[in-house]
Amino acid sequence: MMKWWTSNATNPTEVIDGNSSFEETIQKNILFTNMESMVAWGRKNSIWPFNFGLSCCYVEMATSITSKYDIARFGAEVIRGTPREADMMVIAGTVFIKMAPVIRRLYEQMMAPRWVISMGACANSGGMYDIYSVVQGVDKFLPVDVYVPGCPPRPDAFLEAILLLRDQVGKETRPLSWTVGSQGIIKPNKVSMKDLQGPERLKMTEIRDPDKI
Amino acid sequence: MKGITSILKDQFLDVILCIQETKDEFPTLWIQGNHIVDVLHFLKNEVDLPFKMLYDLTAIDEQARKFRNGQPESRFTVVYQLLSFERNAFLRLKVPLTSEEPSLPSVTSVWPAANWYEREVYDLFGVKFTGHPDLRRILMPQTWVGHPLQKCHPARATEMGSFQLPDSKQEREQEALQFKPEEWGLDKNLGGDELMFLNLGPQHPGTHGILRLVLQLDGEDIVNVVPDIGFHHRGAEKMGERQSWHTYIPYTDRVDYLGGVMNNFPYVMAVEKLGDIEIPDRAKVIRIMMSELFRISSHLVWYGTFAQDLGMMTPVFLMFNDREKALEVVEAICGARMHPNWFRIGGVAQDLPQGWEKLIQGFIDYFSNKLKEYDKMIMQNSIFKARTVGIGVYSTEEAIEWGITGPGLRATGFEWDFRKKQPYSGYEQFEFDVPTGKNGDCYDRALVRIEEMRQSLRIIDQCLRNMPEGLYKSDHRLTTPPRKERTMKDIETLIHHFVHTTWGLAIPHGEAFCGVEATKGHNGYYLIADNSTSSYRTRIRSPSFPHMQFVPEISKGYSIPDLMAILGSVDYVLADIDR
Numbered sequence: 148m149m150k151w152w153t154s155n156a157t158n159p160t161e162v163i164d165g166n167s168s169f170e171e172t173i174q175k176n177i178l179f180t181n182m183e184s185m186v187a188w189g190r191k192n193s194i195w196p197f198n199f200g201l202s203c204c205y206v207e208m209a210t211s212i213t214s215k216y217d218i219a220r221f222g223a224e225v226i227r228g229t230p231r232e233a234d235m236m237v238i239a240g241t242v243f244i245k246m247a248p249v250i251r252r253l254y255e256q257m258m259a260p261r262w263v264i265s266m267g268a269c270a271n272s273g274g275m276y277d278i279y280s281v282v283q284g285v286d287k288f289l290p291v292d293v294y295v296p297g298c299p300p301r302p303d304a305f306l307e308a309i310l311l312l313r314d315q316v317g318k319e320t321r322p323l324s325w326t327v328g329s330q331g332i333i334k335p336n337k338v339s340m341k342d343l344q345g346p347e348r349l350k351m352t353e354i355r356d357p358d359k360i
Numbered sequence: 361m362k363g364i365t366s367i368l369k370d371q372f373l374d375v376i377l378c379i380q381e382t383k384d385e386f387p388t389l390w391i392q393g394n395h396i397v398d399v400l401h402f403l404k405n406e407v408d409l410p411f412k413m414l415y416d417l418t419a420i421d422e423q424a425r426k427f428r429n430g431q432p433e434s435r436f437t438v439v440y441q442l443l444s445f446e447r448n449a450f451l452r453l454k455v456p457l458t459s460e461e462p463s464l465p466s467v468t469s470v471w472p473a474a475n476w477y478e479r480e481v482y483d484l485f486g487v488k489f490t491g492h493p494d495l496r497r498i499l500m501p502q503t504w505v506g507h508p509l510q511k512c513h514p515a516r517a518t519e520m521g522s523f524q525l526p527d528s529k530q531e532r533e534q535e536a537l538q539f540k541p542e543e544w545g546l547d548k549n550l551g552g553d554e555l556m557f558l559n560l561g562p563q564h565p566g567t568h569g570i571l572r573l574v575l576q577l578d579g580e581d582i583v584n585v586v587p588d589i590g591f592h593h594r595g596a597e598k599m600g601e602r603q604s605w606h607t608y609i610p611y612t613d614r615v616d617y618l619g620g621v622m623n624n625f626p627y628v629m630a631v632e633k634l635g636d637i638e639i640p641d642r643a644k645v646i647r648i649m650m651s652e653l654f655r656i657s658s659h660l661v662w663y664g665t666f667a668q669d670l671g672m673m674t675p676v677f678l679m680f681n682d683r684e685k686a687l688e689v690v691e692a693i694c695g696a697r698m699h700p701n702w703f704r705i706g707g708v709a710q711d712l713p714q715g716w717e718k719l720i721q722g723f724i725d726y727f728s729n730k731l732k733e734y735d736k737m738i739m740q741n742s743i744f745k746a747r748t749v750g751i752g753v754y755s756t757e758e759a760i761e762w763g764i765t766g767p768g769l770r771a772t773g774f775e776w777d778f779r780k781k782q783p784y785s786g787y788e789q790f791e792f793d794v795p796t797g798k799n800g801d802c803y804d805r806a807l808v809r810i811e812e813m814r815q816s817l818r819i820i821d822q823c824l825r826n827m828p829e830g831l832y833k834s835d836h837r838l839t840t841p842p843r844k845e846r847t848m849k850d851i852e853t854l855i856h857h858f859v860h861t862t863w864g865l866a867i868p869h870g871e872a873f874c875g876v877e878a879t880k881g882h883n884g885y886y887l888i889a890d891n892s893t894s895s896y897r898t899r900i901r902s903p904s905f906p907h908m909q910f911v912p913e914i915s916k917g918y919s920i921p922d923l924m925a926i927l928g929s930v931d932y933v934l935a936d937i938d939r
Contacts, residue, residue, distance in 0.1 A: 201570060201592075210683075210684075213680035243591055246591045249537070278599055279598065281595070283522075360716065
């Protein structure tokens with residue numbers, strides 16, 4: 148285990164134990180790992196999102212970039228205006244039939260490895276809009292890695308999606324080159340947050356009184 | 361003063377088919393289609409105190425309507441709604457069309473602003489307008505078959521088969537989106553010089569949503585801008601024909617999605633007009649307070665993103681923080697941030713929570729001095745001024761000609777605020793000023809909005825100090841089911857309670873329009889009830905639609921960076937354009 152001498156955010160002048168020995172210096176500077184894990188670690192900690200939004204959800208996605216939520220904490224603040232430089236596309240909003248070919252074109256312009264977050268009820272399933280001009284879920288024509296429920300989801304919920312995606316990206320194995328190793332992408336199984344958090348949620352017995360603030 | 365109905369009777373007696381009574385008490389006249397251009401020309405140019413604004417143009421598919429009460433026979437009815445500022449009055453003209461393949465003379469010769477409205481009616485109803493310069497679909501894809509607002513067109517996507525996007529369809533749709541100057545009525549040359557075309561959007565960070573603009577350029581100079589809209593068409597009007605009166609409210613939230621409860625406002629008031637529902641004072645003041653809070657929150661998003669469009673990075677972070685403060689209050693009161701769905705027909709969903717005064721006071725204290733700080737940072741910044749002063753200029757006359765309302769109209773120096781001129785929900789009892797600009801440029805539009813935030817804060821403060829006691833929702837039989845205790849005592853009440861909570865209320869047949877001074881401009885709902893549990897026709901007259909149509913007029917001759925300033929200063933929301 149590598150030993151980091153990071154300072155404490157609340158106490159930057161804190162004294163850190165150590166003796167600056169050769170052994171310690173080596174521990175701080177040398178890491179043994181394999182190439183795959185190293186690359187996955189890099190990928191998961193710097194996901195570059197595509198600056199792309201469809202409707203209301205995009206406003207909440209943009210809010211997650213601003214100070215109170217601060218997406219930079221998770222290394223995903225490098226918003227790119229062009230799909231060619233982006234790793235991740237957030238389908239933030241309603242998927243319109245008129246827009247679907249454009250969305251697909253933009254997705255195809257992203258370079259692999261690429262990921263898709265479906266943000267909000269509309270992108271997940273059409274949501275409230277079972278109407279002639281709306282595609283009933285973006286997964287009708289794009290592969291989706293993480294679904295975020297809500298209409299629109301709070302910025303916090305979007306940040307949780309980023310964390311989930313980070314986990315997935317970190318566990319993904321991809322070929323390192325077109326000649327070395329197996330060539331397929333192995334993605335971890337998607338987790339159902341309902342199953343995962345259900346027992347904890349069921350323990351909640353008190354619901355906030357709407358008459359109080 | 362002679363009423364407009366009698367003036368029209370004197371002038372066009374043979375042409376008037378019928379005079380209809382409506383719940384909103386607007387004069388409503390049925391006119392023969394072949395004379396509509398003359399009548400509109402007369403109303404705009406010749407009559408005393410003219411109707412200068414084509415406020416709305418839409419249609420009704422009459423084929424399934426049951427209660428028409430002596431209205432002339434019609435298959436499709438085209439509705440023109442005009443606004444006279446001198447008279448401070450609306451006027452509605454209706455034209456019956458009996459053919460299955462209806463057509464009507466275009467009124468673009470009288471109002472160029474009719475252009476997009478007629479295209480919309482053609483697209484959604486299939487009514488053709490003869491003499492229209494460019495009658496193409498506007499909201500639906502060019503490859504679409506059918507006209508969605510016809511009663512025979514399916515409403516649900518799930519009725520239309522699963523959506524698939526095979527490569528062949530992808531290619532076909534991409535081909536249909538290709539820009540061909542000839543088809544769009546644009547020349548490739550200007551005075552011997554070859555022009556350049558630039559495609560902006562539908563995905564572009566500067567367009568604030570999925571909007572496509574094609575720029576016709578002579579070097580850096582914009583010769584013309586052609587907006588291509590409809591990428592955000594969510595069928596909100598068709599939705600109204602299927603949802604019950606109450607369950608449509610959440611859909612209104614999502615029309616101008618930055619305006620929150622402000623969108624509920626005109627809808628519930630229009631329904632209340634149809635049902636003759638009086639609402640308690642407390643509900644009125646709560647509505648005003650929350651709407652003004654949303655006006656501030658919406659303007660803050662505009663302020664931050666506008667500054668960002670012009671290259672300033674910091675403001676957007678500060679303003680989104682302030683918006684968070686406003687949304688925290690909204691959340692504590694309504695339980696949601698952006699789409700609270702909080703107004704109800706007859707009042708609001710719930711009474712204010714205990715301790716709301718502290719929250720509102722907290723926001724007022726917090727926000728009061730912020731704007732002064734931003735004035736220094738943005739409005740007095742020389743680069744910001746250089747980018748906005750004298751850019752995108754238009755006059756009051758032009759604004760009225762093109763149907764511009766809200767801050768965009770007031771920035772030209774014309775003091776017209778519907779909260780003052782046609783007060784609703786008790787606005788007449790509040791003290792606030794109507795800020796105006798002088799030059800009608802991007803800078804003045806910004807000034808007006810910033811001052812509006814200060815005035816909104818004043819209104820919120822007055823709401824806080826003068827909140828009436830009493831009910832938060834009317835006890836009218838249409839709005840509120842009978843009290844639960846009583847349902848256990850007699851069968852009649854039980855039945856009413858059951859019907860009310862399962863089917864919802866049935867609004868008596870009639871027509872009503874109601875509009876409010878919303879965040880972007882005047883937002884109105886024109887509803888037709890047919891003694892049913894849902895609306896027969898819901899028309900949303902959103903302000904951003906005419907504002908976007910006006911953008912080419914005010915962008916010509918400027919450069920591309922100026923266009924970004926103009927788009928930012930117009931302050932539109934895509935869902936408010938395409939609905």
